[in-house]
Amino acid sequence: MPLEFEKPILELEKRIQELKETAKATGVDLEAEVRLLEERLARLKGEIYGNLTPWQRVQLARAQGRPTTLDVLEKAFQDFLELHGDRAFADDPAIVGGLAYLEGQKVVVVGHQKGRDTKENLQRNFGMPHPEGYRKAMRLMDLADRFGYPFLAFIDTPGAYPGVSAEERGQAWVIAQSIQRMSRLRVPTIALILGEGGSGGALAIGVANRVLILENAWYSVISPESCAAILWRDAKEAPKAAEALKLTAQDLLAQGVVDAIVPEPEGGAHKDPEGAIRNIKEALLKTLEELKGLSPEALYQDRYRRFRALGAYAES
């Protein structure tokens, strides 16, 4: 489904297509016209995709066809073996995880999992985990720690599920515990924000030595819609909230909240998922290499210092 701001691009693409078809059907040479329009298309794309507003990026971060955790595990990793369940209550389909190899390196992975269509989205609760999802993530953190393998987390959630069942089973408690568990790991840890980094439900698997983010992903304390509903008393002001929250990859890099931005193909990762996944793989390998020399204790201290330093205040 095209996004509103992409419509001029689509219209131009359609015209070029029509022109090519006319040329083919009638035998008239329209190559010069086509080339002209194609140049215009490239300029238009550059203008639109080169000047995305924060709200447009939020829309790209949610676009259908954007690579999900399972897509990345399938294409960038080898021999992913999914492990299920929290050993206490249930298996949460909104968080997946298991064992995998990255270019021959043994790793343990988890990630939020959104559906790739409406049916799967319902099954996966739109990537909004219940407490059992975080308990599963913690189990896998322990597994990585026990065997000394790097722990990689993919973040893509609108937020932890805000419902009665989640509250009854201690949503706040498991998020706090997951933050703590991940912060204490003595193995290299990397978190990569694939799409949406919605608040505590994202951070619960985001306390890593290095935090990477895809170019059009967002990460903040609240979604733009909820923020607008509270501060502007109108969820329709979400574009303004997206602006104010400084939630884009570039903004987060400036704040020190993320360490590096992983580039996306033009028009967003959903336009060329394979290309995006290649970039993700490259970034993960590079980051793992950076963390390689650190001892278990140094990895813990590195993470402590990283998060301890975040914040802006005045001494007085």
Added chain:
Amino acid sequence: MALERLFRRKRPSGENRDVPELWTKCEGCGASLYKKELRENLLVCPKCGHHHRLPASERVAMLADPGTFQETTRLAPLDPLGFVDTKPYAERLRAYQGETGRKDAILGGTCAIGGVPAVLLVMDYAFAGGSMGSVVGEEIARGAEKAAAEGRALVIVAASGGARMQEAALSLMQMAKTVMSLDRLWERRLPYVSILTDPTTGGVTASFAALADVIFAEPGALIGFAGPRVIRQTIRQELPEGFQRAEFLLKHGMVDRVTDRRKLKAEVVRVLRHLHPGVPYAPGV
């Protein structure tokens, strides 16, 4: 804060405005209460037991041994993102500072609690709904580190709507920072007691407040992750009676004790004296 507002609202606007109103109404049962008596009762209604919100300074007075509290909180907030909604954040901060006389939503320092050396941190709901931004996060981390360095117990009284929106991702990061700072206490085997008061939600519940050795909650306090309004919107149903109240949390195994404010200090002292390795065996204190 709620009570203060109640007092203000009840004050007549006519000529006798500088005669202080002596009576107030209980927010729980509506009974007319003599204000002085209510204060002496730690703002707990003597008729129905309703716990009114207690201002941060009164909370310190209630928990710290008399004359021992030395304030250490001193950081002031910035506006790192230049956040503007219907009003600039900088302007909101000035208004909160004017109303509360505090730089940000936390009051803390060193003290003794039942003779046990402690760092006591109290969140101030009157300041931006007790929300956690960079200052609150940093003060909590410093408090935990100070407690660890000086062999003190850590006691945190939570009262917060969650992470502060106007500092966005930086507020979110305070959840990780505060949680990690608790490791310093773990390493030194020093106790950490968390007291959840009305209300404690969002990123505060989902970080340091939930990770104490012992967790107390005050009767009737609203405690949870998502606020009730958000949940109602999500499930489009009315919420069950008593949902997210302290007693509900106790039933579901999330807190150790729901304790009446008038008995709270005595129970906190028992926990601190038991867990603090520097305190000798002393039954029945």
